[in-house]
Amino acid sequence: MAGGVGSRFWPMSTAERPKQFIDVLGVGRSLLQLTYDRFRGICDPQNVWIVTNQRYAEIVGRQLPEVPKSNILLEPCRRNTAPCIAYVSWRIKSKNPKANIVVTPSDHIVTNEDEFRRVITSCMKFTSETDAIVTLGMKPNRPETGYGYIQADLSTSSPRNKEIYRVDSFREKPDLATAIRYIQQNSYFWNAGIFIWSVSTIVNAFRIYQPSMSKIFESMLPLYGTDKEQAAIDERYPECENISVDYAIMEKAEEIFVCPADFGWSDLGTWGSLLAQTKHDLYGNSLIGENISLFDSHNCIIHATDAKKVVVQGLDDCIVALKDDTLLICKLSEEQRIKQFSE
Numbered sequence: 001m002a003g004g005v006g007s008r009f010w011p012m013s014t015a016e017r018p019k020q021f022i023d024v025l026g027v028g029r030s031l032l033q034l035t036y037d038r039f040r041g042i043c044d045p046q047n048v049w050i051v052t053n054q055r056y057a058e059i060v061g062r063q064l065p066e067v068p069k070s071n072i073l074l075e076p077c078r079r080n081t082a083p084c085i086a087y088v089s090w091r092i093k094s095k096n097p098k099a100n101i102v103v104t105p106s107d108h109i110v111t112n113e114d115e116f117r118r119v120i121t122s123c124m125k126f127t128s129e130t131d132a133i134v135t136l137g138m139k140p141n142r143p144e145t146g147y148g149y150i151q152a153d154l155s156t157s158s159p160r161n162k163e164i165y166r167v168d169s170f171r172e173k174p175d176l177a178t179a180i181r182y183i184q185q186n187s188y189f190w191n192a193g194i195f196i197w198s199v200s201t202i203v204n205a206f207r208i209y210q211p212s213m214s215k216i217f218e219s220m221l222p223l224y225g226t227d228k229e230q231a232a233i234d235e236r237y238p239e240c241e242n243i244s245v246d247y248a249i250m251e252k253a254e255e256i257f258v259c260p261a262d263f264g265w266s267d268l269g270t271w272g273s274l275l276a277q278t279k280h281d282l283y284g285n286s287l288i289g290e291n292i293s294l295f296d297s298h299n300c301i302i303h304a305t306d307a308k309k310v311v312v313q314g315l316d317d318c319i320v321a322l323k324d325d326t327l328l329i330c331k332l333s334e335e336q337r338i339k340q341f342s343e
Contacts (some may be wrong), residue, residue, distance in 0.1 A: 001051055001081060001084055001104070001106060002020050002032055002050050002051065002052040002060060002102065002106035002107075003052045003053045003075055003078065003084065004018055004020060004105075004106075005018050005053075005078070006018050006107065007019070007094050007333075007339070008269065008270060008271075008338065009022065009024060009268075009271070009274070009303075010133075010321075010328065010339075011023070011321055011323040011326035011327075012303065012323045016055075016068055017059070018056075018107075019031060019107050019268065020035075020105075020107040021056070021059050021060075021063065023305060024109075024274060024288075025274075025288065026135065026288035026289055026303070027307050029255075030063055031107045031109065031259065031268070032050075032060070032063055032064065032107075033063055033108045033241070034068070035104060035105075035107075035108070036064055036111050037047065037113075038068075038110055038116055038117070039102075039117075039120075041117060042102075042120055042121060042124075044118055045066040045067055045068075046068060046071075047099075048066075048067045048071060048104070049071045049072075049073065049078075049088050049091070049092065050064070050067060050071065050072045050073065051073045051075060051085075051087060051088050052072065052074065052079075052205045053074070053075050053078065054074040054075065054076060057074055057078055058199065059203070059312075061074050070225065071090060073087060074230065074233070075233075075237060076233065076234040076237050078242075079237065079240045079241070079242050079243075080244050080245075081193075082213065082241070082244060082245045082247075082248035082249065083213060083237065083240035083241075083242075084223075085103055085202070086206050086210070086213055086214065086216075086217050087233070087237070088101075088215075089101065089202045089203055089271050090203065090220070090221065090224065091225075092199050093199045093200075093203055094221055094225060095224075095225070097199065097200065098118070098200075099198070100124050100127055100128045100196075100197075100198050100199070101195075101196070101197055101199055101202065102120055102123075102195070103194065103195040103196075103245075104194045104198045105194070106196075107269055108192070108193075108265060108266065108268065108298045109264075109266050109277060110132075110264055110265055110276070111263070112262075112263040113263070115261070115262070115263040116261075116263040119136065119163075119259060120196070121320060122161060122163060122259070123161075123164070123196040123259050123299060124196055125161075126158070126160055126161045126164055126196075126255075127196050127197050127201065128198060129160060129304075130160065130195045130255075131198075131200075131204075131255055132158075132164075132201070132255045132256075132257050133201060133202070133205065133248065133249070133250070133253055133255060133257065134164065134195065134196040134257045134258070134259055135150065135191065135192075135193075135194065135195050135196075135256070135257075135258050136169070136194040136196075136258070136259055136261050137150045137152060137189025137190065137191065137192070137258040137259065137260045138168075138189055138190035138191075138192050138260075138261060138262070139190075139192050139217070139260055139261070139262040140182070140183045140188065141174060142183070142224075143179035143180040143182070144179060144190065145173060145174060145175060145179050146173060146269055146270070146273075147191060147267070148171060148172055148190075148191040148246070149170075149171040149173070149174065149179075149182055149188045149189065149190060149191060150167055150170055150188070150189045150190075150191050151170075151171060151187055151188055152167060152168060152187050152189060153165055153166045153167070153168045153187070153261065154186065155229075158257065160254025161259075163259055163260070164258070164259045165257060165258055165260070166254040166256070166257055166258075166317065167186070167257060167258050168217065170191065170246060170250060170251050171188070171267065172330055173302055174257050175245065181188075189258065189260055190265075191246075192265055192267070193267075194342075198339045201255075202249075202259070203251050205253050206249065206322045209248060209252045209253065210249070211239050211242075212241075213241060213248070214223065216237075216239055216240060219236075220232050220233070220236065220324075235295050264277075270335060271321075271335050272332055272335065273331060274286070274301060274303075275299075275301040275332070278301070281294070283297065283298045283299070284298055284299040285297060285298065285299065285301070286300075286302070287302050288301070288302065289302065289303060289304040289306075289307060289310065290322065291307070291308065291309045292304060292307075292310045293310070293311045293313070294311075294312050295312070295314070296313055296314050297310075297312055297314060297315045297316065297318075298316045298317070298319045299316060299317045299332075300315050300316070300319070300320065301318075301319055301320070301332075302321075303319075303321040303322070304320070304321070306322065306323065307322050311320065315329075317331060317332045318330065318331055319331075319332055319335060
């Protein structure tokens with residue numbers, strides 16, 4: 001899923017160049033490209049599908065030339081994750097009714113890719129043998145208020161896979177006191193928004209829990225893969241309800257399971273989360289870019305991959321970001337105000 005318009009990492013990310021298309025980590029690959037890289041050995045490039053907004057078609061094709069152009073599905077408008085997932089599910093079904101699917105956002109990071117591949121492969125075997133819907137639950141290491149949570153029934157694992165458990169409930173983003181209570185129990189996990197299921201399972205779930213949406217995509221089956229597909233999507237897609245897959249399917253379906261996992265995951269929703277996920281110097285600073293020098297500075301994140309030279313002195317707990325002709329200097333505690341700076 002690569003249609004988001006997140007500009008939280010302004011000035012690098014903008015509405016025209018959202019965070020999934022930028023090199024947030026300074027490693028020479030965008031978050032979209034890193035997501036693609038994680039599936040090497042799991043999925044052939046011919047079986048990678050990307051759903052994005054029409055305005056990003058060119059940049060997706062440029063960043064992932066290995067993916068067939070016909071596998072880049074273009075939304076005419078934003079309608080949240082349920083229509084996005086429904087569209088690609090019916091499109092894949094038209095090509096392979098026995099397919100097994102992993103759905104993942106394109107703007108997250110994973111630091112232990114070997115463990116990620118192991119977990120995904122294990123879950124795909126499970127969903128290929130059952131009618132189950134599986135979501136990944138990240139083991140929390142702090143009382144995070146920016147994530148939704150999954151409560152698992154850890155009393156009994158699935159007989160087919162000892163790492164997979166039934167979901168008791170999905171919980172909205174909590175306040176701090178509630179988040180502290182969650183992590184004091186070992187049955188709560190962060191909801192990473194990564195799902196595994198067979199194409200028949202998810203299509204049937206849409207038919208049961210979202211019948212009007214399923215009819216829209218079912219009606220277009222004869223058009224998928226033809227030169228009439230995009231025009232049909234442009235016409236019918238706006239009819240879909242603007243709803244997340246969590247509300248549309250996950251909180252209603254019965255055969256919902258969670259696989260607790262720990263592979264260094266973050267959704268990189270803030271500069272603070274980027275600071276937490278990157279290497280620090282002895283003073284807690286994270287430097288992304290070459291020729292950056294810091295003096296008397298602590299717990300700062302400096303992102304300047306295009307700069308010839310950057311020197312920072314006397315800053316604590318700050319963001320310094322340089323892109324093209326725009327410089328941002330902001331307290332980490334005030335980063336929620338970046339949105340108004342960027343408008």
